[in-house]
Amino acid sequence: MQADYTLKVLDLKKHYGDVHAVDGVSFDVQTGEVFTMLGPNGAGKTTTLEILEGIRVPDSGELVLFGDVMSRVSRAAKQRMGVLLQDGGFEPHLKVKEIIQLFASFFSSSRPISEVLDLVALTEKAGAQVRNLSGGQKQRMAVGVALVNDPDLIFLDEPTTGLDPQARRNLWDVIERLKADGKTLILTTHYMEEAEELSDAICIMDHGKIIASGSPHDLTASLGHETLIEFRWDDPPNDAVRVLDACCEQVRLEGERVTMETSMLPKTMAQLLQWSEETAVPLRDLRVRQPNLEDVFLSMTGRTLRE
Amino acid sequence: MKGIFALARAHVIAGIREKDTLFWFLVFPLFLLTILTLIFGRLGQDPEIHFTIALIDREAASSDAAFSPSAIVRELFSSLTLSETPGERPLFSLRTPASTDALDAFQEKEIEQLRRGNRAAVLVIPPGFDRNVLQSLQAGGQSPQPSVEAGLQLYMSQTSVASETAAAIIEQILAGLDRNLLAQMGLYDEAASIDVVTEWTQQEQADSEVPYVNYVLPSIVLMGFFTTGLFGVPGTILYNREGKVLRQYWVTPLSVRQYLLGFGVGHVIFCAIQFALVLLLGRLAFGATLQFSSWHTVLLLILASATFLAFGFLITSFARSANGGMAIANILNMPMMFLSGMFFPIVGLPIFLMILVYANPVTYVLEALRQSVGIQAGTLMPWPWPVLVPLLWILVCSAVAVRRLRWDVGS
Structure with missing residues (x-):
């Protein structure tokens, strides 16, 4: 059933001196899914992604890309790939249309230029030089460049970083459309809600290894059936943590922010409110929520993804 | 591709x-x-090579011979002050004393101008020049020495490129004059020797083009x-x-x-x-x-x-x-x-x-x-x-x- 997978990664390794940036990573990306890589800075996801994009050569390991086994990404494979780099650049004195034409010329087949411009809503800016574009427009052009060859596998490295909410939402629509067309997407993002909203499968990396993988639902469900109660306090009594710990599964402290994990929400909530009344400690920004991917990472590493 | x-x-x-x-x-x-x-x-183009020289003829007053080399020299230099083609500046501007000028004072003044770089050369035809030249030509026979040139006094400035260039040109002109005088007296084979000057002229013209x-x-x-x-x-x-x-x-x-x-x-x-x-x-x-x-x-x-x-x-x-x-x-x-x-x-x-x-x-x-x-x-x-x-x-x-x-x- 090889055709079900666009990409298989087997025991991929890459080290720089003593640093094992990628330390035996294996995963599969199914055809037509959005596969998201999460992890803090330095986790190895950028290096992994760069190997898969063909920028870096791995020390060892194997790739099965479009059904072909290879140790590094071949030029033939690149014909079917589109890449949005996190920090790519473009010749500032060329016009948007010229950039799209230039990149189209590198591939044996490509979409019509007007179609690409339309897809990323840059038709009106086709004649503008790159240096005169706004950050959001540049990002949209880069997405257009990544899609110019109508690729089967698309890498989007931090695609919505620096975009305003509307532009981000528009890009989500583009991603949904590509997915509907049967394209396979590999995504990295800092936005948890983006990962949860868009992804079919997620792998979480830390210290060059994959520490968890699965669908967003599976991952959050792996935490059990806890509900989270969050609030902020200013000047709690000394025994506050001990008292609250007794009425839930776990209490986490991050500065003045408190998170209580509980599987018995009504009981824990009642006890918390009573404690607040007795001690006169106000519960600022009190809210109840379900665990997210950030909580999954936190529970596995004791650190947040942004650290 | x-x-x-x-x-x-x-x-x-x-x-x-x-x-x-x-x-x-x-x-x-x-x-x-x-x-x-x-x-x-x-x-490189040299559209205007131009020199100002002074010519002082101290023989003119004393000479009454029919064949006068000093007159030929005077005419020759006078002709060089005319441009060959209309609108083009001639090779030389000639300064000669007016009839009222004292020759000694004029010569002194012109040599001073030469020192200051305002003249390219000062050429003096000394008294007795005509006689000396004729004697020299007749005695020289078949081996023409630069007798006209030898009889003249040429003042030049060694620190000035223009002066050296002008002197070289004047020497060439006078050498040509010698041969002309000898030829006129039937003592020189003009056809065999004239090419020296001609060649030099052609070379200059070719370069300046x-x-x-x-x-x-x-x-x-x-x-x-x-x-x-x-x-x-x-x-x-x-x-x-x-x-x-x-x-x-x-x-x-x-x-x-x-x-x-x-x-x-x-x-x-x-x-x-x-x-x-x-x-x-x-x-x-x-x-x-x-x-x-x-x-x-x-x-x-x-x-x-x-x-x-x-x-x-x-x-x-x-x-x-x-x-x-x-x-x-x-x-x-x-x-x-x-x-x-x-x-x-x-x-x-x-x-x-x-x-x-x-x-x-x-x-x-x-x-x-x-x-x-x-x-x-x-x-x-x-x-x-x-x-x-x-x-x-x-x-x-x-x-x-x-x-x-x-x-x-x-x-």
């Missing part, structure tokens, strides 16, 4: 739109051509190619690398070889535009008459731009940053320019410098181009070396660049 041409097109368009590139690689060669031609152009701009134009063209190759190529590629432009190419099927090829084609087109502008300015503004249209001249121009392009690639492949690239280009710039004969002759250099001269591809393309457009007779090395040496450099530099060039900083 279409990627290579698209890259070439993009390279040319970006170069033309970028103000710095436009100035240094298109405007600057034109500027240099204008400046050099305006400053030095008049020296070649405008200076013809000499400087091939050098300007090559210097433009050289600067664009050694500085422009690493500059563009390395700034693109730092700006992550190359990284963006890297994730496409484009190979380093294809990228360099596309860039190279664009570079040659850019050089062609540069060349066309320099040639157009040289022709229209300064009257250059060089012909660059023969096929081997065109091939040589392409060879030259490709050679410097290859050096640009070499620098790019060794530099870690754009600033580093500029530093390497600067180090190569001076020896390559100066050890090529572009600015001064390369004969008589120490042996270790001559080795560099022979290894320097600039030497070969410069000589070959100069020879090809007809302003240099021969080349340092015989054919096919002027083409083989640059070709060898192109191959070596390109091979190293394809192997060494990195798409990304630190990768």
Whole structure:
């Protein structure tokens, strides 16, 4: 059933001196899914992604890309790939249309230029030089460049970083459309809600290894059936943590922010409110929520993804 | 293939739109051509060689002979104050004493003017000149000595180039006069000897017909190619690398070889535009008459731009940053320019410098181009070396660049 997978990664390794940036990573990306890589800075996801994009050569390991086994990404494979780099650049004195034409010329087949411009809503800016574009427009052009060859596998490295909410939402629509067309997407993002909203499968990396993988639902469900109660306090009594710990599964402290994990929400909530009344400690920004991917990472590493 | 041409097109368009590139690689060669031609152009063309000389005839008053060499000298110099073609300034302006002038005072005053650089020469016909000349001519017989010249007093200033030149011309004129006088007396075979003066005159005329701009134009063209190759190529590629432009190419099927090829084609087109502008300015503004249209001249121009392009690639492949690239280009710039004969002759250099001269591809393309457009007779090395040496450099530099060039900083 090889055709079900666009990409298989087997025991991929890459080290720089003593640093094992990628330390035996294996995963599969199914055809037509959005596969998201999460992890803090330095986790190895950028290096992994760069190997898969063909920028870096791995020390060892194997790739099965479009059904072909290879140790590094071949030029033939690149014909079917589109890449949005996190920090790519473009010749500032060329016009948007010229950039799209230039990149189209590198591939044996490509979409019509007007179609690409339309897809990323840059038709009106086709004649503008790159240096005169706004950050959001540049990002949209880069997405257009990544899609110019109508690729089967698309890498989007931090695609919505620096975009305003509307532009981000528009890009989500583009991603949904590509997915509907049967394209396979590999995504990295800092936005948890983006990962949860868009992804079919997620792998979480830390210290060059994959520490968890699965669908967003599976991952959050792996935490059990806890509900989270969050609030902020200013000047709690000394025994506050001990008292609250007794009425839930776990209490986490991050500065003045408190998170209580509980599987018995009504009981824990009642006890918390009573404690607040007795001690006169106000519960600022009190809210109840379900665990997210950030909580999954936190529970596995004791650190947040942004650290 | 279409990627290579698209890259070439993009390279040319970006170069033309970028103000710095436009100035240094298109405007600057034109500027240099204008400046050099305006400053030095008049020296070569010499449209007006002109000397002011004083002629003081102290014999005139005393001589009453029918055949008067002093009168002939006076007439001769008077005739030289008339221009041969209307509107053109004559060779000499002649200052002679007025009838009321005291000859001694006049002569003293003119010699003082000569010292100050206001006269090119002062020629004095002494008393007794006619008699002396006639005696000398009759006694000299078949071996004509410069008797007229010997009888005259020529004052000149050794510190003045104009004065030395004028003196040389006057000596030539007088030597010719001697022969004319001897011939008139039937003592000289005019047909056998007159060619000396004639030849000198023709030589001068032939030289002055070649405008200076013809000499400087091939050098300007090559210097433009050289600067664009050694500085422009690493500059563009390395700034693109730092700006992550190359990284963006890297994730496409484009190979380093294809990228360099596309860039190279664009570079040659850019050089062609540069060349066309320099040639157009040289022709229209300064009257250059060089012909660059023969096929081997065109091939040589392409060879030259490709050679410097290859050096640009070499620098790019060794530099870690754009600033580093500029530093390497600067180090190569001076020896390559100066050890090529572009600015001064390369004969008589120490042996270790001559080795560099022979290894320097600039030497070969410069000589070959100069020879090809007809302003240099021969080349340092015989054919096919002027083409083989640059070709060898192109191959070596390109091979190293394809192997060494990195798409990304630190990768």
